[in-house]
Amino acid sequence: MNDLLQTIEPVTLMGPGPSCVPDSVLKALSMPTLGHLDPDFIRIMDAIKQQLRTLLHTRNTLTLPISGTGSAGMECCFVNLIEKDDPVLILINGVFGRRMQDVATRLGADVDTLEFDWGMPVIADVVQKQLSKKSYKLVAVVHAETSTGVMNPVSGIGSLLRGKDTLFLVDAVTSFGGMEILMDDWGIDVLYSGTQKCLSCPPGLSPVSFSPAAAAALQARKTKVPNWYLDLSLIMSYWEGATRAYHHTAPVNMLYGLYQALSLILAEGEAPVFERHMETHRLLVRELDQLGMRMHVDASCRLPMLNAVSIPDGVNDAEIRSRLLREYRIEIGAGLGPLAGKIWRIGLMGHTARPENVEKLIQALKAVLPPLKDH
Numbered sequence: 001m002n003d004l005l006q007t008i009e010p011v012t013l014m015g016p017g018p019s020c021v022p023d024s025v026l027k028a029l030s031m032p033t034l035g036h037l038d039p040d041f042i043r044i045m046d047a048i049k050q051q052l053r054t055l056l057h058t059r060n061t062l063t064l065p066i067s068g069t070g071s072a073g074m075e076c077c078f079v080n081l082i083e084k085d086d087p088v089l090i091l092i093n094g095v096f097g098r099r100m101q102d103v104a105t106r107l108g109a110d111v112d113t114l115e116f117d118w119g120m121p122v123i124a125d126v127v128q129k130q131l132s133k134k135s136y137k138l139v140a141v142v143h144a145e146t147s148t149g150v151m152n153p154v155s156g157i158g159s160l161l162r163g164k165d166t167l168f169l170v171d172a173v174t175s176f177g178g179m180e181i182l183m184d185d186w187g188i189d190v191l192y193s194g195t196q197k198c199l200s201c202p203p204g205l206s207p208v209s210f211s212p213a214a215a216a217a218l219q220a221r222k223t224k225v226p227n228w229y230l231d232l233s234l235i236m237s238y239w240e241g242a243t244r245a246y247h248h249t250a251p252v253n254m255l256y257g258l259y260q261a262l263s264l265i266l267a268e269g270e271a272p273v274f275e276r277h278m279e280t281h282r283l284l285v286r287e288l289d290q291l292g293m294r295m296h297v298d299a300s301c302r303l304p305m306l307n308a309v310s311i312p313d314g315v316n317d318a319e320i321r322s323r324l325l326r327e328y329r330i331e332i333g334a335g336l337g338p339l340a341g342k343i344w345r346i347g348l349m350g351h352t353a354r355p356e357n358v359e360k361l362i363q364a365l366k367a368v369l370p371p372l373k374d375h
């Protein structure tokens, strides 16, 4: 092995992603590379599509992993569905809602936004009011806003759109694999995720799913999808049908990794996986409270897999994070945008969501934090 690789020492990844990767997923990544049209590999591709459908609770045929990280999934969903001047509503309460606004704007959509406080959830009544004023081709929201640790009311927003001719797009990058997603029951038409969060696979793939209504909207486009690499109508010919046509060379070994990661979740069982995330989150909140630290987000809308913790007064944000990494090999995340310097983001995603990791972090925090005032 090359000397630079030999110097890598494992880190307990407790930030906003990537999360810790199980050994069997790392092993899957190092299995012999097959050709991207090898029948044995196509069997794995088909199995992944089925695993994704099972875990998303959807019957959508058009469900597959895009080559690229979560942002590629985001671009893929917008670029396939949006044409110039299409009316789009984006619900924003953090960095990733903003990113959706940027992506939709670049495509020339007629973008309206509803902005909510960072650290607070999207309010369905406000969305309802806007929907009564204007009709949209697409409404988009982030399920688990990784920049703030807030869970948005996806099923409630889906109910507002039921019976309307509006596509409902959900960013499930951080939620997928860590909490329930009932894609069909919640009326979600378009969804994208990423591998490096609660799926506990390294970054590099983005599962996406399109409902029949979303697939029909793609078919009905007046103009060509303006991005060749992410054009689902072309990608489909590689992922579907009895004979497969080359589009781009699939990241074969990454797909082995995803297959193994999804297999682990299915073997453990969805309910136990979600319960493990919730239990580990509760343990972290209790332990942080005993240290005198407060959660930034109200308990009613806190994410179990992304814990935003207020940085206590007088504590040096960068120094503590750097000591945790250097001295304890633990990574936690900094705040983003207006929350930079104000919060830490502690990830309990996928394989990381285990009590022993919480204990390890708490012991390390006890060692590096100055004495905190009683609360």
Ligand SMILES: Cc1ncc(COP(=O)(O)O)c(C=O)c1O
Residues within 6 Å of the ligand: 016, 017, 069, 070, 071, 072, 074, 096, 142, 144, 145, 146, 147, 171, 173, 174, 194, 203
């Ligand atoms: C909610 C959310 N959406 C989108 C993204 C973008 O994903 P990536 O960084 O994998 O491109 C992230 C990444 O953290 C995210 O948390």
